[in-house]
Structure formats: structure tokens, C-alpha cells
Amino acid sequence: MRAYILKRLLYAIPTLLGISVIVFAVTHLSPGDPVRLYTFGALNITEQDIEDLRHHYGLDKSLPLQYVDWMSLAIRGDFGTSLQYHQPALGLLLERLPNTLQLAALALLLQLGIGVPFGMIAALNRGKPIDSVIRVFGVIGHAIPTFWIGLLLIVLLSVTLRVLPSGGMLTVGKDFWDIPDRARHILLPAFVLALAGIANYSRYLRTETLDVIGQDYIRTAYAKGLSERLVVYRHALRNALIPMVTALGPILAVVVSGALIIEQVFTWPGVGQLTYLAARNKDYPVIMAGVMVGSALLVISYLIRDIAYAVVDPRIKVK
Amino acid sequence: MKSLSWRAFTIIGALALLASACAPGAAPSGSAAPGATQAAADQPQPGGRVINGSFSDIQRLNPATSNDATSSAVSGRIYDSLIQIDPKTGEVKPWLGAWTVSSDGLTFSWTIDSKATWSDGTPITGKDFLARVKMQGRSKVTPNKSTYNDVEGYQDYASGKATDISGVKLDSADPKKFTVKFTRVFCPALTNVFGNAPMPDHVFGKYTVDSDPTKTVDEAPENNAPPVASGPFKFKEWRKGDQVILTRNDKYFKGAPLIEEWIQKVVADSTVLAAQLKTGEISTGLIQPSDFDNLKAEERIKIYEWPDNGYTYIGWRANNPNVAYLGDKKIRQALWYGIDIDAVVKSVLLGHGVKQLQHSSSVSWASAPADQLNPYKYDKAKAEDLIKSAGYTKGTDGFYAKDGKTLAVTIPTNQGNKTRETFLQVATEQYKQIGVKITPKVEAFEALVPKLTGGSPEIESVIIGWQLAADPDAFTIWHSSNVASPTKAGNNFVGYSNPEVDKLLDAGRNGPDCSQAARQKVYQQMNKILNDEAPYMFGFAVNRIFATDGRIQNVTTSPFYPNGDYGIEKWWIKGK
Numbered sequence: 098m099r100a101y102i103l104k105r106l107l108y109a110i111p112t113l114l115g116i117s118v119i120v121f122a123v124t125h126l127s128p129g130d131p132v133r134l135y136t137f138g139a140l141n142i143t144e145q146d147i148e149d150l151r152h153h154y155g156l157d158k159s160l161p162l163q164y165v166d167w168m169s170l171a172i173r174g175d176f177g178t179s180l181q182y183h184q185p186a187l188g189l190l191l192e193r194l195p196n197t198l199q200l201a202a203l204a205l206l207l208q209l210g211i212g213v214p215f216g217m218i219a220a221l222n223r224g225k226p227i228d229s230v231i232r233v234f235g236v237i238g239h240a241i242p243t244f245w246i247g248l249l250l251i252v253l254l255s256v257t258l259r260v261l262p263s264g265g266m267l268t269v270g271k272d273f274w275d276i277p278d279r280a281r282h283i284l285l286p287a288f289v290l291a292l293a294g295i296a297n298y299s300r301y302l303r304t305e306t307l308d309v310i311g312q313d314y315i316r317t318a319y320a321k322g323l324s325e326r327l328v329v330y331r332h333a334l335r336n337a338l339i340p341m342v343t344a345l346g347p348i349l350a351v352v353v354s355g356a357l358i359i360e361q362v363f364t365w366p367g368v369g370q371l372t373y374l375a376a377r378n379k380d381y382p383v384i385m386a387g388v389m390v391g392s393a394l395l396v397i398s399y400l401i402r403d404i405a406y407a408v409v410d411p412r413i414k415v416k
Numbered sequence: 417m418k419s420l421s422w423r424a425f426t427i428i429g430a431l432a433l434l435a436s437a438c439a440p441g442a443a444p445s446g447s448a449a450p451g452a453t454q455a456a457a458d459q460p461q462p463g464g465r466v467i468n469g470s471f472s473d474i475q476r477l478n479p480a481t482s483n484d485a486t487s488s489a490v491s492g493r494i495y496d497s498l499i500q501i502d503p504k505t506g507e508v509k510p511w512l513g514a515w516t517v518s519s520d521g522l523t524f525s526w527t528i529d530s531k532a533t534w535s536d537g538t539p540i541t542g543k544d545f546l547a548r549v550k551m552q553g554r555s556k557v558t559p560n561k562s563t564y565n566d567v568e569g570y571q572d573y574a575s576g577k578a579t580d581i582s583g584v585k586l587d588s589a590d591p592k593k594f595t596v597k598f599t600r601v602f603c604p605a606l607t608n609v610f611g612n613a614p615m616p617d618h619v620f621g622k623y624t625v626d627s628d629p630t631k632t633v634d635e636a637p638e639n640n641a642p643p644v645a646s647g648p649f650k651f652k653e654w655r656k657g658d659q660v661i662l663t664r665n666d667k668y669f670k671g672a673p674l675i676e677e678w679i680q681k682v683v684a685d686s687t688v689l690a691a692q693l694k695t696g697e698i699s700t701g702l703i704q705p706s707d708f709d710n711l712k713a714e715e716r717i718k719i720y721e722w723p724d725n726g727y728t729y730i731g732w733r734a735n736n737p738n739v740a741y742l743g744d745k746k747i748r749q750a751l752w753y754g755i756d757i758d759a760v761v762k763s764v765l766l767g768h769g770v771k772q773l774q775h776s777s778s779v780s781w782a783s784a785p786a787d788q789l790n791p792y793k794y795d796k797a798k799a800e801d802l803i804k805s806a807g808y809t810k811g812t813d814g815f816y817a818k819d820g821k822t823l824a825v826t827i828p829t830n831q832g833n834k835t836r837e838t839f840l841q842v843a844t845e846q847y848k849q850i851g852v853k854i855t856p857k858v859e860a861f862e863a864l865v866p867k868l869t870g871g872s873p874e875i876e877s878v879i880i881g882w883q884l885a886a887d888p889d890a891f892t893i894w895h896s897s898n899v900a901s902p903t904k905a906g907n908n909f910v911g912y913s914n915p916e917v918d919k920l921l922d923a924g925r926n927g928p929d930c931s932q933a934a935r936q937k938v939y940q941q942m943n944k945i946l947n948d949e950a951p952y953m954f955g956f957a958v959n960r961i962f963a964t965d966g967r968i969q970n971v972t973t974s975p976f977y978p979n980g981d982y983g984i985e986k987w988w989i990k991g992k
Contacts, residue, residue: 127863128863128866129863133865133870134866136905138907139483140563140885140892141565141892142562143562144904146559146562150556183476183634184635184640193657251688251691263692263695263697264683264684264692266655269697361684362684364657364682364688366658377861
């Protein structure tokens with residue numbers, strides 16, 4: 098097992114390297130010049146000042162050289178200094194990572210906590226009204242852009258009914274550890290972030306469950322005289338869940354990348370908001386740090402999936 | 417184990433939410449309970465909190481190294497400057513310091529207010545002014561390095577050639593006194609040089625080492641958490657991406673402010689801003705004309721509106737061979753007559769703005785009186801006559817052309833600014849009616865700006881805006897030495913070059929007569945020329961609209977304070 102994990106982590110290196118080359122090229126070649134942007138409107142600035150700034154940030158070198166500079170520092174964990182904040186890019190990111198992980202974790206919990214039962218209920222009540230309701234919900238949850246639902250819910254729950262705050266992590270003036278207040282703030286963004294996943298999992302699990310309950314061993318289980326409850330939970334659900342693990346693999350990364358938009362809508366001060374603003378402001382070091390941390394998360398979540406596979410299904414051996 | 421307790425946390429949290437959501441009469445968060453005793457509430461009273469909504473977070477709180485408006489607005493509460501702009505006239509008035517000027521106009525002698533101290537009790541002295549100049553000179557990241565270029569000895573210090581700035585002399589007998597000598601007369605010195613707040617030498621002085629130009633203030637932790645303040649508020653906490661919290665400075669030299677805390681909170685956009693004003697999550701914010709009626713209807717919200725010291729315009733590139741016709745004054749004037757700005761003000765700004773006819777804002781003492789300007793009343797026939805007199809004939813496609821070249825212009829503007837995007841649509845439609853073909857283009861601000869300041873050949877024209885300073889100096893925008901080109905960046909995006917205007921700009925900037933009367937004459941003349949030559953279709957000025965919680969008292973608005981924050985130390989909250 099240890100050798101397997103080590104091997105997988107080694108494979109990750111060329112992947113991350115490739116990502117870094119592509120993203121570095123795309124961000125640096127896309128139109129816009131950070132130095133001109135940051136000095137826009139500055140009175141009395143001279144061309145020499147602009148050249149000095151460009152030199153200071155190493156932007157006067159050729160692109161490949163800039164990449165080599167970046168890489169030689171990045172492998173030592175130094176992702177450079179943010180052009181906007183004049184602080185280490187990685188530090189800025191790590192500072193906000195817990196905020197995004199909170200959001201992502203709750204969203205994941207909601208996805209599974211709502212999506213799995215919905216799928217099961219729909220499958221066990223196939224063709225009945227409840228099945229249709231869940232299926233319609235599944236289509237809607239999938240088809241409507243989440244940021245739009247987010248805005249709608251803000252209008253409904255925050256502005257009209259005034260039961261939930263419309264953004265931020267904490268009411269201004271509340272103590273940092275005010276857990277109920279935090280819960281009120283996280284609920285709406287986490288739910289919106291979870292929506293697509295809930296829809297996805299309920300559809301997925303419905304199909305899988307229908308598949309499984311048609312199997313011979315389920316019939317056998319019933320024939321043995323087992324109770325419905327036992328058949329469903331011990332035999333059907335467990336087997337229906339196996340393929341779900343595949344879908345779970347990239348989930349962490351998907352949720353985190355979904356947070357990019359949701360954090361913007363709900364002004365949630367996480368990694369997504371930071372990276373989004375960095376992209377808009379051409380803050381190269383923060384963009385690179387954001388993408389690399391995101392990619393590392395993706396690689397790790399795939400690894401966790403493969404290990405989880407072995408746990409759920411003993412027939413699969415990790416090699 | 418960790419994940420388990422995490423789940424427990426979220427479930428408990430969700431339950432707490434249900435409980436609070438079901439509680440009858442749950443008050444909107446962030447607002448104090450209303451309906452308390454109203455009696456005796458008409459006298460100014462201390463306490464309470466003001467939460468201001470902003471679309472972006474601060475980047476850092478050191479004004480010597482930052483350039484973004486949000487950071488400047490917040491650091492401006494923490495660090496007061498030597499001067500203040502009069503809210504009514506826009507003139508410069510003494511504030512933290514008072515000055516006299518030598519007869520040659522080169523030397524300023526300053527005395528800092530005897531009561532002025534930093535919030536930790538340390539007196540504010542000439543050393544603090546010098547600390548600011550030095551840290552800015554040696555910073556490697558500041559966009560404002562050249563601010564003090566005209567101060568004698570500054571450039572040598574900044575480059576590391578000198579270990580002191582010969583032009584700044586501290587009075588050894590009285591630490592509150594100092595003199596600053598310039599190498600040439602610089603009329604905007606009071607705002608552009610002395611308007612920059614002194615920085616605490618006892619906090620930042622150590623980061624700039626006279627003998628070692630590699631040492632800078634750039635990564636000092638105090639840039640993000642200022643330990644002392646000279647302004648009405650001091651720094652308490654910055655919750656990055658969310659809010660920055662300031663508290664009252666009890667040692668403020670003009671007396672402690674009445675409000676206890678001033679907080680800036682990040683909101684996603686103007687829709688959310690309006691929503692949060694309604695719910696009471698924020699208590700002040702600048703709103704869009706489109707939200708005006710909606711918020712006006714709210715009883716507990718008070719709205720202030722005032723003319724802006726700035727404008728939104730269409731700039732015509734005079735030095736781009738692809739659109740050589742824009743170099744012709746007749747064509748530019750036609751493009752002014754050919755657009756109905758009054759209708760734009762009515763339909764796009766919903767009446768919250770005015771047509772702009774010159775560079776200086778009508779609220780500024782530098783503006784030319786309206787009766788001396790061409791009002792460019794909307795007149796399609798006149799516009800077409802002007803185009804014809806420039807030698808153009810209308811083709812079968814309805815567009816004017818000369819020598820086979822159609823009168824066509826691409827107008828870009830920046831994405832996300834609804835006013836500008838709508839203005840662009842209207843312009844495209846109206847110019848089509850006078851036979852001018854417009855290709856509208858909306859692109860990201862970060863992509864557009866470098867093209868403008870870099871004089872990219874792609875730029876034929878642009879819709880964008882200027883927010884002006886209190887001093888009318890327009891050197892960087894209109895002087896021919898600031899024409900933007902690929903080899904030399906400049907704010908003269910349109911390539912405007914007129915020796916007469918250059919002369920006026922030089923006189924307004926470098927005197928020799930820096931009196932307001934002399935400069936007024938100079939800038940009024942400049943404005944008249946610009947109005948006639950029409951390098952811009954000067955467009956319109958959108959009113960600033962500031963919505964506040966109706967309980968906030970003593971709000972004073974002024975065109976020279978675009979954030980509505982003049983005299984914030986006197987604000988108080990009624991019936992908390």
C-alpha cells in the first residue's frame with residue numbers, strides 16, 4: 098500500500114509540471130500588463146518608474162526565463178510575492194484555505210446527506226409521484242446555473258424574508274468564534290454549492306439502485322426471508338454505492354472549483370475569491386499559487402478515491 | 417476523530433440556524449434594536465458603528481506604496497495629511513499643519529499642529545513627514561516614486577546616491593517645524609506633495625536605511641496592520657477578503673470622533689450592496705442610479721446626492737492613421753452634435769447626472785463658465801453638415817465615406833460598468849443615424865488599460881472616465897509630453913497635442929504665478945480650447961449617490977470627497 102501511494106505521488110510530478118507550464122503561459126500571454134494596471138491613474142509616474150517596477154518583478158525577462166525563475170523558487174515552496182498585497186502568495190492562499198475547506202466540506206456533506214437518500218427513495222418508489230418529484234429536481238438542479246440560484250436565494254431569503262445573511266462569513270462585530278452566527282452565514286453558500294452535486298448523486302444512485310435490486314442476490318436475500326430494511330441497507334445500498342466512489346474522486350476538486358463562483362456571489366473570503374480577483378488583477382504569483390494548490394488537491398483526491406475503492410469493495414486490490 | 421467532530425459542528429450549526437430562523441421577529445443582523453427610547457436623542461452622542469459597503473477589499477494600508485482607491489480611502493481614515501480640501505470651494509486649507517511660502521515660491525515652511533500626536537501619544541513632527549518621503553523614495557513597489565521628484569535632493573536619495581534629502585530641513589529647535597525646498601515652482605505641491613500623509617517615523621523609520629538603498633518598507637508587517645494613527649480612526653483588525661475594522665482614535669487632534677467603530681465590508685456587486693443596505697447588514701454605501709428609487713422608498717434609508725468631480729467620455733484618437741479622420745476637428749465636433757447626451761442622462765442615468773462640456777468639473781474653480789462654451793446641442797443635421805464639409809459623401813449603405821474609406825470607428829469600453837456599456841450601445845445607434853459606423857467592443861478593464869496607456873494601434877477611441885482631484889492640474893491628461901505610445905506610457909490616450917494647451921498646462925503647473933486667480937485664468941482658457949477642439953466628446957458626469965442608515969447624523973457631502981466621508985469624525989448615530 099505504501100509503495101502504491103508513493104508511486105502515485107511520483108506520477109503526480111509530471112502532471113503538476115505540465116499544468117504549471119500551461120497555466121503560466123496562458124496567464125502571462127493573455128492581454129493585460131500588471132505593471133500598467135497597478136500604476137493606472139498614478140500621478141507623476143515616469144516611464145523609468147514603470148521600467149523599474151517591471152524589472153523588480155522580473156517581468157522584463159523572456160517568458161521561458163520567467164518560468165524558470167518561478168519554478169526554481171516554487172519547488173522550494175516560494176510562490177513569489179503578490180503584486181496586489183505585497184505578501185507571499187502561498188501564505189495568502191493558505192490563510193484562506195480553511196474558509197474554502199469549511200464551505201466545501203459542508204457542501205460535500207449536504208450532497209451525500211441529501212443526494213444519496215433521494216436516489217434511494219426514488220429507486221425504491223420507482224414510477225410513483227415521489228420518484229417523479231426527485232427526478233424533476235435532479236434535472237433542474239443540474240440545468241440551472243448555481244450562481245443564478247444563489248442570487249435568487251439571496252433575494253428571497255436575505256432581502257425579502259430576512260432570515261439569512263446575504264454574504265460574508267460572520268456578522269460584523271460578532272466574535273470570531275461565534276459558531277451559530279457562522280452557521281447562519283455558511284448555510285446558504287454551502288447549499289448552493291451542493292445543489293448540482295445533490296442532483297447528480299440522486300440521479301446516479303437511483304440508476305445504480307435500480308440496477309442492483311434487479312440482481313439475483315437481492316432476490317435470494319428476499320427469498321431467505323430477510324426483512325426489506327436489511328435487504329436494502331446491507332445488500333442493495335452497499336453495492337449501489339461502489340460506483341459512487343468513482344464519482345466521489347474528483348469531488349473535492351470540483352467543489353473547490355465551484356467555490357470560485359459561489360465565493361464571489363456570497364463574498365465568502367476563500368481561495369476561490371482570492372484566485373478570481375487575482376486573475377482579474379493579473380496578480381501572477383497568486384494565480385499560479387492558486388492553480389497549483391488546486392491541482393495538488395485534485396491529484397490527492399484521486400488518490401483518496403482509489404484507496405476508498407479498496408475499502409468499499411474488498412474484491413478490488415490496490416496494486 | 418477530527419472529521420467526526422467536524423460533522424458534529426456542522427450539524428449543530430445547522431440546528432442553530434433552524435432555531436434562529438424560526439424565532440419570531442428575528443432582527444436583521446448587524447443592526448441595533450430599534451424602538452429604544454427616542455427622548456433626548458437629538459443631541460450628538462458617542463457610540464455605535466458604521467459599516468460601509470465596498471466592492472473590493474483593501475490591498476494594504478500604507479499610502480506610500482498603494483495606488484488603489486479602496487486602500488487609499490481606508491488608510492485616509494488612519495493617516496491624516498498636512499492639508500485639507502475645503503468641501504465647498506475645493507481650496508487647500510491647513511489641517512495637520514500650516515504653511516508659508518517663500519517669495520520665490522520654492523520653499524515651504526511648515527508647522528505641525530501643537531496638539532497633534534499619534535494615537536500612542538508620540539507627538540507628530542517633521543520627522544514623520546521626512547519618514548514618508550524617504551520610504552516612498554526607496555520603495556521598489558510604489559507606483560508613486562516620482563511624487564517628490566521636484567524636491568531638492570530627492571532623486572539622489574531615491575536612487576541611493578545620497579544618504580539624505582537636502583531639500584527637507586528639520587528644525588533642530590522645534591521638532592514641529594520643517595522646511596521643504598523645491599528645484600522649480602510646482603503649483604500643485606500643496607495637494608500632490610503635502611497632501612500625502614506623514615507616516616510615523618517611530619514605527620516605519622527603521623525599514624528605510626539611509627546608507628543602504630536595498631532596505632525598503634515594502635514588506636513591513638505594519639503596512640497591513642498600522643499600530644498607530646494620526647487620523648480619526650485607528651486600525652483594529654483586517655479579516656482578509658471580508659472586512660477591515662477601525663476604532664475611534666481617542667487622541668485625535670480635532671477631538672475624538674463620536675462613532676465607536678468604522679468598518680468596511682466587501683460586497684459582491686451593486687445589487688448586493690443595495691440589498692444589504694435594506695437588510696441593515698451595512699449602513700453606508702455608494703449606489704447606482706438604477707437602485708435609487710428602490711432605496712428611496714425605504715423609510716430607514718437616507719440618500720444624499722451631489723455632482724461628481726469627474727466625467728465619463730468618448731475619447732477620439734487623433735494620432736492613429738487607421739482613423740485619420742478623427743484628427744479632423746470638424747469630424748470630432750460632428751460626433752458631439754450627433755449624440756443626444758440629455759437623452760442619455762435621462763435614460764441611462766435616470767436623470768442622476770449632467771452633460772459635461774469641458775475637462776474641469778463645473779464644481780471646480782478652474783472650470784469655464786457655461787456661457788463661454790459651445791453647448792453642442794443635439795443637432796443631427798448640423799452633424800451631417802460638418803461631416804459633408806470635411807469632404808465626405810453618404811454611400812448607399814447609409815454611411816459616409818471619402819476616397820473609398822468609410823467613416824468607421826471602433827469604440828471599446830471596460831466590461832462590468834453598466835453605465836458605460838449602455839452608453840456605448842446608445843452611441844452606436846445614434847452615430848449610425850448620422851452615417852458614422854461604430855463597432856462596439858466590450859473588454860476586460862485589465863486588458864483595456866494597458867492598451868490605452870501604451871498607445872496601442874488597436875485603440876481608435878474609448879469610452880472611459882476620469883475621477884478628478886481637487887487640484888485642477890491636467891498635465892498628465894492633456895500635455896503633448898504625455899501622449900501614450902508603445903515606447904512611453906501616458907494618460908493622454910487620444911494623442912492630443914496642442915502647443916497652446918501645452919503652454920497653459922505648463923503655466924498652471926510650474927507658474928511662475930501659482931495664485932488661484934492666475935491659475936483659474938489659465939485653466940478656464942484650456943477648458944475653452946478643449947471644448948472647441950473636442951478631443952473628447954466630454955459625455956456626462958454621473959452624480960455620486962450615497963445611501964446611509966437614516967440614523968447617521970451630520971453627513972456632509974462635497975464634490976471633492978467622492979466617498980461621502982467628509983468630516984466623518986463628527987458623524988453620530990441617533991437613537992442607537
